[in-house]
Amino acid sequence: EAGVAQSPRYKIIEKRQSVAFWCNPISGHATLYWYQQILGQGPKLLIQFQNNGVVDDSQLPKDRFSAERLKGVDSTLKIQPAKLEDSAVYLCASSRPAHPAYEQYFGPGTRLTVT
Amino acid sequence: GENVEQHPSTLSVQEGDSAVIKCTYSDSASNYFPWYKQELGKGPQLIIDIRSNVGEKKDQRIAVTLNKTAKHFSLHITETQPEDSAVYFCAARGTGTASKLTFGTGTRLQVTL
Numbered sequence: 001e002a003g004v005a006q007s008p009r010y011k012i013i014e015k016r017q018s019v020a021f022w023c024n025p026i027s028g029h030a031t032l033y034w035y036q037q038i039l040g041q042g043p044k045l046l047i048q049f050q051n052n053g054v055v056d057d058s059q060l061p062k063d064r065f066s067a068e069r070l071k072g073v074d075s076t077l078k079i080q081p082a083k084l085e086d087s088a089v090y091l092c093a094s095s096r097p098a099h100p101a102y103e104q105y106f107g108p109g110t111r112l113t114v115t
Numbered sequence: 116g117e118n119v120e121q122h123p124s125t126l127s128v129q130e131g132d133s134a135v136i137k138c139t140y141s142d143s144a145s146n147y148f149p150w151y152k153q154e155l156g157k158g159p160q161l162i163i164d165i166r167s168n169v170g171e172k173k174d175q176r177i178a179v180t181l182n183k184t185a186k187h188f189s190l191h192i193t194e195t196q197p198e199d200s201a202v203y204f205c206a207a208r209g210t211g212t213a214s215k216l217t218f219g220t221g222t223r224l225q226v227t228l
Contacts, residue, residue, distance in 0.1 A: 004158070040220075040221070041220055042119075042121075042204050042206070042218030042219055042220055042221055043159065043204075043218050044218070045215045045216065048215065091158055091159070093158075103149070103161060103164065104149075104161070104216065105161065106151075106158035106159045107158050108156070108157055108158045109157075109158050
């Protein structure tokens with residue numbers, strides 16, 4: 001079974017620029033998550049999708065971050081404009097829809113550096 | 116919301132020794148507690164998990180214990196090997212379909228020869 005795929009793996013941008021990350025979840029996983037992991041910290045949930053609907057985006061900075069999951073499969077996370085404090089690893093994870101829908105499987109992440 | 120504390124932040128053990136990482140959580144309604152291992156440049160990998168109706172779970176050299184009364188859970192790794200060196204994260208998940216995983220701050224485990 002293929003794992004969660006993410007691209008790009010690394011991205012360096014200047015502040016105020018925009019950037020987009022892509023995620024392809026494990027086949028059959030209806031739930032998709034985007035996390036932000038700042039160096040030295042645990043992952044923090046930004047947004048959770050169930051199929052193509054948003055379940056939780058309470059910690060997403062909506063003035064600059066946006067995410068979509070068209071057709072309930074792939075997802076993109078966008079930052080516009082980027083700030084220095086957005087430097088982090090952005091992780092995508094997915095899980096099965098059925099109970100227990102707890103096990104989350106993570107992709108390798110995208111390391112973003114904002115200069 | 117849920118708050119998860121994890122200790123120690125770093126842990127160094129000799130090969131063959133045991134390692135123990137401890138976490139506490141604040142939300143008594145939390146019912147699922149996974150542990151993740153993260154190697155350099157990789158995403159977190161689920162290594163073991165425990166649900167609130169179980170007190171202990173073991174998988175070969177790793178085990179997790181849960182004390183719901185005290186609201187703490189621990190990861191035990193026996194007969195440590197160099198490949199166990201990584202950052203380990205605990206997490207807790209509350210009830211409800213939208214309940215999210217809250218992660219601890221991580222423990223950097225180094226297994227020395």
